[in-house]
Amino acid sequence: MVIATPEIMETRRAAPASASPPSAGKDTIVDIDHVDFFYGATQALNDITLAIEAKKVTAFIGPSGCGKSTLLRCLNRMNDLIEGTRVARGTIKIHGVDIYEPDVDVIELRKRVGMVFQKSNPFPKSIYENITYGLRLQGRSDKAKLDEVVEKSLRGAALWDEVKDRLHASGLGLSGGQQQRLCIARAIAVEPQIILMDEPCSALDPVATAKVEELIQELRSRFTIIIVTHNMQQAARCSDRTAFFYLGRLIEYADTRNIFTNPANPQTEAYVSGRFG
Amino acid sequence: MSTVSHIFRTPPGGVRRGERMVFWLFRGATYFVLLCGATVFLNIVIKGSHTVFKAEAPFINTTFLTQAPESLYIFEWEGKKREMGDREFRAFKEQNPAAAKVETESYVYSAGGIWPCIVGTVLLVVGSMTIALALGVSAAIYLNEYARDGAFIRFVRLAILNLAGVPSIVFGLFGFGMFVIYFGWNVSLLAGWFTLAFMVLPVVITASEESLKSVPKGFREGSLALGATKWQTIRKNVLPYALPGILTSSILGIARVAGETAPIMFTAAYVVRDKLPWDVEKFGDFFFQGVMALPYHIYVVSSKIPQNDYTERVQYGTAFVFLLLVALIATASIVLRSRLRNRYKW
Numbered sequence: 001m002v003i004a005t006p007e008i009m010e011t012r013r014a015a016p017a018s019a020s021p022p023s024a025g026k027d028t029i030v031d032i033d034h035v036d037f038f039y040g041a042t043q044a045l046n047d048i049t050l051a052i053e054a055k056k057v058t059a060f061i062g063p064s065g066c067g068k069s070t071l072l073r074c075l076n077r078m079n080d081l082i083e084g085t086r087v088a089r090g091t092i093k094i095h096g097v098d099i100y101e102p103d104v105d106v107i108e109l110r111k112r113v114g115m116v117f118q119k120s121n122p123f124p125k126s127i128y129e130n131i132t133y134g135l136r137l138q139g140r141s142d143k144a145k146l147d148e149v150v151e152k153s154l155r156g157a158a159l160w161d162e163v164k165d166r167l168h169a170s171g172l173g174l175s176g177g178q179q180q181r182l183c184i185a186r187a188i189a190v191e192p193q194i195i196l197m198d199e200p201c202s203a204l205d206p207v208a209t210a211k212v213e214e215l216i217q218e219l220r221s222r223f224t225i226i227i228v229t230h231n232m233q234q235a236a237r238c239s240d241r242t243a244f245f246y247l248g249r250l251i252e253y254a255d256t257r258n259i260f261t262n263p264a265n266p267q268t269e270a271y272v273s274g275r276f277g
Numbered sequence: 278m279s280t281v282s283h284i285f286r287t288p289p290g291g292v293r294r295g296e297r298m299v300f301w302l303f304r305g306a307t308y309f310v311l312l313c314g315a316t317v318f319l320n321i322v323i324k325g326s327h328t329v330f331k332a333e334a335p336f337i338n339t340t341f342l343t344q345a346p347e348s349l350y351i352f353e354w355e356g357k358k359r360e361m362g363d364r365e366f367r368a369f370k371e372q373n374p375a376a377a378k379v380e381t382e383s384y385v386y387s388a389g390g391i392w393p394c395i396v397g398t399v400l401l402v403v404g405s406m407t408i409a410l411a412l413g414v415s416a417a418i419y420l421n422e423y424a425r426d427g428a429f430i431r432f433v434r435l436a437i438l439n440l441a442g443v444p445s446i447v448f449g450l451f452g453f454g455m456f457v458i459y460f461g462w463n464v465s466l467l468a469g470w471f472t473l474a475f476m477v478l479p480v481v482i483t484a485s486e487e488s489l490k491s492v493p494k495g496f497r498e499g500s501l502a503l504g505a506t507k508w509q510t511i512r513k514n515v516l517p518y519a520l521p522g523i524l525t526s527s528i529l530g531i532a533r534v535a536g537e538t539a540p541i542m543f544t545a546a547y548v549v550r551d552k553l554p555w556d557v558e559k560f561g562d563f564f565f566q567g568v569m570a571l572p573y574h575i576y577v578v579s580s581k582i583p584q585n586d587y588t589e590r591v592q593y594g595t596a597f598v599f600l601l602l603v604a605l606i607a608t609a610s611i612v613l614r615s616r617l618r619n620r621y622k623w
Contacts, residue, residue: 076502083425111504121495123514124621133513134503183499190503 029054029194029224030075035090037070039082044070046248048090052241054193057220059239059256060228063271066245068228069118072196075099075226076113077106094194111138114192118199120179122171122186127154127163130171130182134190149189156222157185158215177208181215188223195219197227201234213238232272236260244268318600325597328590340390341594346549346574347389349587352381360587362388386549386578387587391595393553395602397568400466400554401545402535402606405473409534410527412474413481414516417523420482421489422511441479446539448476453543464567466554469545476540477530481523488522489515518621524614528607535603538572546573548581571599 030052037045045067052058060068070079074092077099079085091098099109111134122130131150132140140146150167154160159181163174171182180200187195197216201209216225216238229235235242236256243253244265252259252268263269270276287293331338347363354376361369365388370376424430452472462468492515500510538546547567557563575595582588 078498078502081498081501107504107506110502115498115502117495117498117502119495121493121499123496123499124518133500134505137503137505137509137513186499186503 027053027055029094030226031091031093031096032071032074033091033093035071035074035092036088037067037074037079038084038086038088039070040084043088044248045074048250050243050250050253052224052226054224055220055222056240057216057225057227057238059235059242060226060245061230061232061235061242061271062245062251063276064230065247067248068243068245069198071245072198072226072228075194075196076110076115078115080106111190112192113194113196114187114190115196116180116183116187116198116200118202120176120183120203122174122179122182124170124172126168127171127174127182128167130186131189133186138190153185153189156188156219157181158211158218159185175208177204177211180204180208180212184212184215184219188219192223194224194226197225199228199230202230209234232260232274244271246271321593321596321600324589324593325595325600328594329597338390338594342390342395342598343392344390345393345551346386346391346591349384349387350381351383351587352376352379354379360388384585384587385582386574387582387591391571391574391591391598393550393569394571394574394595395598396554397546397570398535398572398599398602400568401469401473401541401570402531404466404470405477405534406527406531408470408474409477409481409530410523413478414485414523416478416482417485417489418511418516421486422507422515437479437482440475441483443476444539445476445537448472449540449543451475452540457544462565464543464545464547465565466545466568467564469541469568472540472544473534473537476537477533480530480533481526484526484529485519485523488519488526491522492518517617521614521618521621524610524617528610528614531606531610532603535599535606536572538576541570542573542576546570548573548577571595571602575599 028051030050032048032050032052035045035048036043037048048067048071050071060072062068073079074087075094087100092100094109094113097104123133125133128150131153132146135146135149151160151164154163159178162178163169163182166173171179174182180203184195184200201212204212213234216227219225220240227235227239239256241253242256242259244251244259244263244267246267252263252265254264258264259268260272263272328341329338330336344362350361350363350366352359366381420430420433449472452468452475456462456468456471457464460468496514496518497510500514501507505514545567547569550567550569552566554563554566554568557566575592578588578592578595
């Protein structure tokens with residue numbers, strides 16, 4: 001599988017490329033290498049090394065405050081918005097490019113690494129405008145093309161049949177689950193390669209959750225999905241690989257089946273069996 | 278019944294009576310405020326409406342609303358008392374040469390109307406609010422979206438708050454020294470615009486910042502996560518939702534800008550001016566002319582000329598029109614605000 005490397009994220013440091021850790025396999029799209037991360041003086045991530053495979057669903061699990069959301073938000077540099085945060089050590093490479101290098105344009109990064117938030121945040125605009133928001137930013141205004149993308153994205157997010165008759169009604173008129181799927185549709189409309197999901201179902205009821213999980217299964221063939229979740233069953237149901245974090249450290253990272261049936265680490269075992277967390 | 282003693286009886290002592298007294302104190306204070314407001318408004322509306330409205334068609338005193346102020350001449354002619362404005366009296370004298378020698382009483386500004394004052398006030402409000410909103414919203418965006426919180430920004434905020442407490446006459450003197458004399462703009466619309474704009478800037482900045490703050494963080498994050506730049510995010514996904522709040526603050530600003538006399542008396546207002554503002558030779562002159570304004574006109578007719586039945590008409594009439602005008606501008610902003618609110622609700 002070949003993923004076209006975008007020009008702007010060209011590998012610049014040709015020589016030390018061989019320094020990439022052995023964990024980085026052929027299908028690795030995100031390569032996190034010995035990362036320490038700080039909020040001011042508080043260390044939130046401690047020596048995280050993790051390689052995420054392309055077109056797989058990777059789940060980050062762990063108790064509150066374990067750093068899983070922090071790590072997720074490092075991947076599209078949303079943490080830049082918070083004052084006093086910094087990656088103190090290590091590198092995060094996407095397509096082999098260190099995304100914290102000064103010549104990386106964070107705007108271009110975020111176009112390729114989309115995000116769905118814990119609290120669904122449709123803009124107070126119409127459904128149509130919500131979906132086309134990202135494309136219009138890029139200067140696309142061809143009506144036929146936009147219409148096409150809206151339909152494709154909404155179908156992709158399994159929302160088309162529910163909203164096709166009211167595309168120009170406000171996105172805030174939808175139910176909670178529909179709003180979250182609208183946010184997913186909005187994220188996939190700009191054709192990212194990676195979609196980060198930060199507890200996308202934590203505010204949804206079981207029926208809406210099931211729909212979003214179903215959607216994740218459908219999206220896995222087109223996108224690399226990284227999902228942070230509090231809900232272990234969710235990780236078990238919909239992810240290929242699972243990383244368990246505890247107190248800012250990566251405790252265990254393996255195939256989801258192994259994590260839940262045969263965890264190597266006693267802490268992981270205690271967490272997935274519900275003895276703490 | 279009352280002889281039966283049970284546990285839910287009011288215990289002896291004045292506690293409950295005290296409650297009632299406090300309640301009546303507050304209620305009384307509220308009613309007193311209402312009474313004061315009603316007295317002021319009704320006084321102006323009743324006396325003013327005699328000037329602005331009239332009994333026969335078209336029911337509105339068009340002269341008062343569309344003419345410039347003139348002197349009022351009162352004289353006896355053929356046994357009857359006549360009242361005439363300056364121009365009318367001159368025409369009358371041409372027709373009846375004998376009238377030239379008649380004994381007259383005259384009162385300045387008591388005939389004609391207040392049209393140039395209405396025009397001037399509208400121009401001052403529109404211009405100064407445009408400047409205040411452009412500067413104020415920009416500053417609020419900088420403070421709320423771009424600036425990193427630190428000692429300097431806290432100092433800036435403090436300075437803005439202090440600016441709000443500066444008396445308007447001080448703004449007037451500042452505008453006089455800065456714009457009229459130092460910049461050499463003379464008494465002009467431009468000098469008045471900037472003086473008034475500076476006066477309402479603190480209100481506009483503070484309120485704009487508040488309404489920017491009230492836009493949920495999720496809208497900013499969602500937009501940035503889609504690859505929007507900071508400015509794109511602010512322009513498309515923050516500012517539109519903050520506009521209703523910003524407009525609310527500007528409504529308060531409008532009332533102040535329209536109403537203040539002190540800042541314009543040295544910077545923009547003329548006691549009387551024959552030409553209307555658009556009556557200029559070249560476009561550039563438009564900005565460098567003084568105008569008449571309603572609050573200043575009220576000041577002039579109330580304090581610079583003798584008080585009697587004839588002058589009272591123009592005093593109350595002007596005040597009434599002034600109130601109507603401010604109400605009209607405020608209503609327009611409120612309508613605009615509620616339209617925007619309906620468009621963006623969350």
